[in-house]
Amino acid sequence: MFSEIFRFELAYRLKRPATYLYALILFLFTFLFVIYGSGPASEKTNVNSPYAISQFVVVMTIFGMLVASAVMGVPVYRDIEHNTKNYFFSFPITERGYILGRYFGSFVVLLGIMAVGMLGIVIGSLLGPVFNLADNTERFGPIRFRDYAYPFLLFVLPNMFLVGSIFFALVAFSQQVFTTYAGSILLFIAYLLGTTLSQDLENKHLVNLLDPFGSFAYDNATKYWSPVEQNTLVPPLEGDLLTNRLIWLGVALLVFLLTVFRFSFARFLAVKLGKKAKGEASTEKAPSLASLPTPTPVFQVSTYIGQMVKQARIEFSNIIRDPYFIAILLGAVLFLFLDGWFGVQTYGTPSLPTTYTMLEARNGTFFFFVLIVIIFYTGEVVHRDKVVHYDTIADALPVPDWMNYGAKLLAMTYICLLLCTLIIVSGVLDQTVKGYFNYEFPLYFRDAYGIAFTQYFQLVMLAFFVHTMVNQKFVGHIATLATYIVIWAVPQFAEFSYKLALPFSGGGVQLSDMNGFGHYLSSLASFRVYWYAFGGILLVLALWFWNRGADTGFKSRWQLARQRMGKLSIALVALLVLAFVSMGAWIYTNVSVKNRYYSADEQREQQADYEKKYHKYANVLQPKITSVKLAVDVFPDEFKAVATGQFSIVNKGDQPIDSLHLTISPDNFHRKLTKFTIDGQAPKLILNDTDFGYYIYKLPKPMNPGDTARMEMDVTGQYTGFPNSGDQREVVSNGTFFNVGIFPGFGYNVDGELSSDKYRKKYGLPVKEWTVPAQNDPRGLRDFLFTDDADWVTFEGTISTTPDQTAIMPGELLKTWTANGPNGKPRKYFQYKLPSFSDYFFSMCSAKYAVKRDSWTGPDGKKVALEIYHHPGHDRNLDRFMASMKASLSYYTKNYAPYPYPVLRVLEFPRYAAFAQSFPTTVPYSEEFGWVGDFRDADKTDYAYYVTAHEVAHQWWGHQIMPSRTRGANQISETMAEYSALMVLKERYGVDAMPKFLKYSLDRYLGGRAFEDKFEANMLDNDTRSYVWYQKGSMLMYALQDYIGEARVNQAMNDYMKAARFRQEAPFTTSLEWYSFLKAATPDSLKPWLADNFEKLTLYDNRITKAEAKPIGKDQYRIKLNVRSATEYYDKSGKEISKGKGPVLVDIAVLTSDSKNKDGLTIKVPLYMKKHSLTPGEHVIEVTVKGKPVKAGIDPYNKLIDRVADDNLVNVDMP
């Protein structure tokens, strides 16, 4: 019985074209990803590494859910749909045989489809090296059966069993195929919810278990794997991954068994009793036909318009009463709300629910729902008359074609407006629930109805066109989907980004409180007009081919179209074509004439050519600037800056200099050197390469070693028109921020080189291991790390701007005045001066600022003015910035060296970039970074305080101690700034606030090394890896001060400051010099630890397996801890090379329940906390504590770099 039905099901499935279509789609999905090498890993990981294969497979099962809903939802529904159930069940078959046969027949096909998807990876890996589309043939590893079998058993089988059983059961019990859609949306929501929740590290376990696909558990089990491990390992079946698989396999089994045992034919056959209308004979006498009024019908355009509006209303209400639509809409709103709710998080701390955050939620998962609504409901609307067979009536009614057509388009317009309204409703709801009442309705309306609506409607035009032309609902859905994919996904693969040729692209806007819609509107409007002209043409074409009448053959549609091509519509098309072409020309002028456009490939080729052509000048001796006097005019409304500079330059080398090499990168800021003199004379231009922005000038007379000269440069920079993409952020209407780099730099720019080895190989360049020379290289030692144009300089300057703005440069403000500028309009001038040396790094900012002022007095009685320049309204967290500035100044002055300047200021710039940067005396700080942080929850990291402390620390580390341009030197700047900030944070919030922060550092360090594209470098050599200088650095320095004492570390750094601060002469300081002070401060017992961590690549694997307590008297407990300690050494590729044998000093702790400190911060309360020296291996430790033990562990605060941080604490077992 079973086998008959099973075989029938299998044969039926194998005859369906859809089966092959699904398989083909999955195959193409994996095949294209693999052959293009667009895998989820670094350059050192094989495209087809077991890690990547498992990733592909997990994602494939998530998409496979849609396939599963189609395959597993219909086998029993088929008997309902075709009404075969009424006789089919009268055959001598058993319920169980029927169910199992149908189930397994379909399930085998489903697994087959998924297997074909996996075959795409195999074929992709085989053809990858042949076609070389991944830009590197070496990145395809061997094809091993295990790499495929393992994820098939671990993910494909259980996931398909789960979703298949659920869909099958839903239809078997509800008899509605709709429930499978609802079911797949719900499962997808569960997965996406995981994505949202997983942003917070604290939710990790929860998400690992809740995700029905095991995707997060897999990610978390493998995310710290180094490239070598990714290439060889499959995830071990343990921990959360195992639990997750067991849980969901259990759920699947439960659903399956329930279906098998509860299914009955009787219930399945039961007729659903709905309300049926009964037409009873009327007792009333009907009027005679002749007695009915015979009005003269009105046929005018105004009538038609009225009809159209009415018809649109009917269409609209038909859509919004559709239960599928309501379900999709609910999903959409849920995500809109959640994305708005979680908003932007920094170090796990939420930001205020500003209106722009709410609006940006629409770019999240919501957009996916918008696409679904637009594709499917445009189809519904376009084909509705035909599907319900109302067309035979409607098409013969005396209305023009455009009436019905327009009504349907209008109905979709209403749908778009509805979607846009949801954005506002959800945003306002979010804000209200969060107690934030600054609703910016004008912003809401402008963005939702001005930008979102016009975006959605463009998609409607396209969908409307495709659906109309195809003229069949289901084919239309697929064709529309395919069109979208061709338009958007394919260019992504091919890295094609020229928006003029990407239908319905363009119009990205980044909102900012400071700068509103900024300069994006002209680009947005141009692209919208351009694509609306195009969309208009499509709509007229669609109207011509709009199917009216019974005949759907091409011939008659063409006949009909010919009749419809009246003068009016042809004129309209001509007009639209004209608009399209002229707008296209306008955009082309902006993007490719006024600005430059390079494709990603051209960009890389350009970089490679630059290196090939000019690398030979990398070590040409150039003079150093020693004094700087600037006059800068900012024209915010013209996106223009004019800067004139007077510089003293000195030949500090031992050779004469006969020519100056200037680089002005040819970007869209269009910088031009309008005046250039040396000692009043214009040097002769002997190389003028505007393509690469490389210029060589012959000096009027050579500069001999020690010679000085006066250099004058006038520069203008201006944004003109709009580019293809990019934010043009440096000079904007409100919130200008650029730096002294507006002036040309001296010599070849190493940073302009292509760094990716993958592409270097492609363009025939040698692999680039390091970007800066070794610590003993004399040429590296003679330059500062951040610029080779100058060592220490003196600085003064004037900056002017429009009268409503404040312009700021580093230094003390000497004077302000108003005068007429070069354009005859009044301008405000600000004169600044730095009283002592600084490095050559000056910011230039201008915006409408509000200011908060305070001051801080140093131990020597010197007063430092503190200033915060902020956007009016961004005043919530000013006290945190101010307090952090004061605490930082106090701590650093006390422990390192005096602060050399009379002023310290923080200022805000628009959120087009998200960073803070420390210039002498002045710290520009992105709008996104702290100003709108929501720090009300004391348990969330006060990163405003932390980042301010970090940036202020750079006033010492990076401005007083200036690292040389050698390997590892950036650790002196960044690691020390991190350490300093940690100490200031610790002082403010106590030692208990630190673990949470360190956990982020650990996560990012381990994640960073997993995605390393070259190799990992140690603390003393690292030249480019931010995860080393920030995250590893902060971990190590924190541990060091914990192990040897904060005072000792600070004393060492104080000594280092004394030795290296404002060092005037090369050789400048290196990581080795810095390290020598740390080493000197470290006792011999800890020197091996120091060497392991700073000189080698070392990870620890500490874990506690068990903790048992027994009470031994009044509130006293004896606790036995089973712990394990291990030290692992890695080579730079990420391969484990050996295990440590020596003992490691590590915290052993017993904790009682968490408590809150005075700030309301949750803190751990140790009953016992002591360092033990443990040799590698298992240890049993017994300690006695007073108070009730709750948790116990080894290195509970994760001070050591532990591969698995979560197994360091366990709950204490009490007898």
Add this chain to the structure above:
Amino acid sequence: MQLEIKDLTKTYSNGVRALKGVSLTIPQGMFGLLGPNGAGKSSLMRTIATLQEADGGSARLTGLPEGDLDILTQKDAVRRLLGYLPQEFGVYPRVTAEAMLDHIATLKGIANSKERKEIVQGLLQKVNLYEVRKKNLGTYSGGMKQRFGIAQALIGSPRLIIVDEPTAGLDPAERNRFHNLLSEIGENTIVILSTHIVEDVTNLCSDMAIICLGEVVATGNPNDLVTQLNGKVWQKSVEKSEIDTYRQTHQIISTQLKGGKTRLHAYSEVPLDGFTPVTPDLEDVYFTKITEKMGVMSV
């Protein structure tokens, strides 16, 4: 006013030749169009109802006060006169009958909402749907839906009414009611009634045509057509097994089961041995014409 159709041809994209040069002149009054399934009736109806293009020929409304109309090109003008009940049609399931009729009335150009209401209410009563006018159309049974279709076709006093298989799915009482309704339609209206139920035509039509395989095989007044057969139709009851023998020797126009035996109708100019004469009816006309075209029919 009359409808003149000349040499109308239509071949579908799948190669089916639905109309092979149909020529008809349809005067005012009730015109019956008879033909077996697949004869081309619906194709012809759809072409006249402006829903389908023709490959060749012409279809014109002449004698209109506003001048002649070419149906194939002046579709908008034709639609203004048209009331059409398609053979197969659907409705928006989530709209009430009343709202839908009101909407269709709007689309037929009846702008005054009071008049519209009166017409809609009146028609709902005429088709006996008044009681259920507030129900969604999705809940209607087949017969109710058909009545709804009739009502919508009559909105706006159309002067050209095309009803394609209107009585399909109606019970006998409703069918009567429909016939009465049709008979109420004004004199100066062309009503084309397409059907394969001969009785409908007998009861209602003053003119008719029979089409078969895309061609007109007979046209005229039903009585005249019947009269032409007078004395030429013969009948005999035979055993089922004998039918084939008779087929070979006689021009059998129809066979019909009656009380366990099969009754044959044969066409002959002269009396037939063993057969008795019958008074011909329209059904005999129909079968005669059809069998001439495509062989024997069994009913």
